[in-house]
Amino acid sequence: QSALTQPRSVSGSPGQSVTISCTGTSSDVGGYNYVSWYQQHPGKAPKLMIYDVSKRPSGVPDRFSGSKSGNTASLTISGLQAEDEADYYCCSYAGSYTPHVVFGGGTKLTVL
Amino acid sequence: EVQLVQSGAEVKKPGESLKISCKGSGYSFTSYWIGWVRQMPGKGLEWMGIIYPGDSDTRYSPSFQGQVTISADKSISTAYLQWSSLKASDTAMYYCVRRPYSSSWYYPYWGQGTLVTVSS
Numbered sequence: 001q002s003a004l005t006q007p008r009s010v011s012g013s014p015g016q017s018v019t020i021s022c023t024g025t026s027s028d029v030g031g032y033n034y035v036s037w038y039q040q041h042p043g044k045a046p047k048l049m050i051y052d053v054s055k056r057p058s059g060v061p062d063r064f065s066g067s068k069s070g071n072t073a074s075l076t077i078s079g080l081q082a083e084d085e086a087d088y089y090c091c092s093y094a095g096s097y098t099p100h101v102v103f104g105g106g107t108k109l110t111v112l
Numbered sequence: 113e114v115q116l117v118q119s120g121a122e123v124k125k126p127g128e129s130l131k132i133s134c135k136g137s138g139y140s141f142t143s144y145w146i147g148w149v150r151q152m153p154g155k156g157l158e159w160m161g162i163i164y165p166g167d168s169d170t171r172y173s174p175s176f177q178g179q180v181t182i183s184a185d186k187s188i189s190t191a192y193l194q195w196s197s198l199k200a201s202d203t204a205m206y207y208c209v210r211r212p213y214s215s216s217w218y219y220p221y222w223g224q225g226t227l228v229t230v231s232s
Contacts, residue, residue, distance in 0.1 A: 003156065036218035038157075045207055045225055046157065051218035089157050093217035099173035101147075101217065103157040 004029065004090055004104035011110040017078040020107045022090030023071060028102055030071035034093035037066060037075045040106075041086045049088075050075060077109070085111040114138045116146075116208050116223035123229045124198050131194040132226045134208030141189035142166035144210055147219070148182060148193050152204040160206075163191060198230045 005023040012018040022029065022037075029035055035053045038046035048057055050066035053073065063079045073092070077084055090104040119133040134146065147162040161172040165184040172182070181194040193206060206228060210221040 003158075032217075034217040038219075045222040046219075047222075048218060048220045051216075051220075057220060091157075091218070098161070098171045099159045099175070100162070100171065101159040103149075103159065106156040 002102070004092060004102055006088075006090060006104040006107045008105075009108040009110065011112055012077075012080045013112045014080050014082065016080050017076060018080060018109065020075045020077075020088055020090075020109070022073040022075070022092075022104045024073075024092055024102070025071055028092040028094040029068065029073050029090075031095070032093045033068070035066065035068055035073040036091045037064075038089045038091065039084075039086045040089065046089060080111050082111050085109055114210065114221050116210060116221055118206075118208060118223040118226045121227040121229070123231070125232055126200055126230055127197050128230075129194070129196050130198055130228065131192050132206060132228065134191045134193075134223050136189045136191070136210070142186050145214065146184065146191040147209045147211075148180075148191075149207045149209055149219075150176075150204045151207065151225075152201075160193070165189075165191065198228075200230050200232075202228060203230045204228060 037050040040046040053068045054066040094102045115137045145162045148160040150158045160176045163170045163182045165186045184191045205225045208223040209219040
């Protein structure tokens with residue numbers, strides 16, 4: 001099972017919106033509505049930002065939203081803030097055979 | 113409150129053995145799968161495998177099968193990740209993770225990470 005494909009980096013200015021894509025296959029992203037997104041600041045553990053494609057955990061700002069079309073999921077961050085600068089990882093359920101879960105390679109978001 | 117607390121950083125030599133731990137609290141430890149995720153220096157996240165402490169059912173990613181051993185001691189609510197002979201390429205941060213319930217496939221709960229450094 002290969003890792004999901006994410007852009008290495010994206011950037012945006014404060015107040016702007018950015019979208020991070022996550023491309024998989026019909027065996028993972030396209031086959032299930034179990035895509036999640038994680039934010040990781042340097043030296044910290046990842047933090048769940050989106051689950052089940054588009055649901056936000058309690059406490060995550062509504063500036064963060066998720067969607068999916070076919071084999072590609074997307075994370076959109078609107079109204080960029082300096083504290084959004086971090087690495088972002090997508091993750092998808094990949095079926096009942098292991099690995100049950102695959103991650104993307106990660107995207108570095110830079111707030112200009 | 114669900115908490116996963118991992119053991120501290122380790123520095124080991126190639127060929128040595130190692131067992132790191134993840135102690136769960138704030139929930140019924142035997143009722144939820146615990147997983148392990150690797151993050152090599154400057155790299156992304158990799159799902160290694162999971163264990164169900166209730167019956168020790170264990171599943172490994174093919175990439176890690178035979179390279180590590182996942183186990184759990186339900187009497188002390190602790191999961192383990194073990195190596196019998198470390199390699200330099202095992203140098204990484206290792207996180208334990210838990211899903212909110214068995215039919216969900218996302219990880220709101222993460223340990224703080226255990227940094228393993230393997231160097232001669």
